[in-house]
Amino acid sequence: PSFTYASLIGQAILAHPEKRMSLNAIYSWIIAxxxxFQRDSAGWMNSIRHNLSLNPSFVKRSRDGGEPVGKGQLWTIEAGCEVQFVGGKYKKA
Structure with a gap:
């Protein structure tokens, strides 16, 4: 794909009805x-984790009481940063 990893993450999160996803759900969305990415090595998963951790547009939020049980927190896009993902591509502010 001709998208950066940040773009792929943004596409996944924005496609979710609640605009937040677990790391595993982000992987699954990208593969689907x-x-x-199914044919590629797991190295791309490291790049996804790296982008989530270092890009200030992505933030972790605690699970709400109504969330499905699972480990870890949910990733979302920082409020106001959604405009950086218009058209599925990530553009730094």
Missing amino acids: AYPY
Whole structure:
């Protein structure tokens, strides 16, 4: 795909009805949307984690009481940063 990892993460999160996803859900969305990643090594998963951790547009939020049980927190896009993902591509502010 001709998208950066940040773009792929943004696409996944914005496609979710609640605009937040677990790390595993982000992986699953990317694999479903871009079958290329099924053939690739797991190295791309490291890049996804790296982008989530270092890009200030992505933030972790605690699970609400109504969330499905699972480990870890949910990733979302920082309020006001959604405009950086228009058209599925990430643009730094």
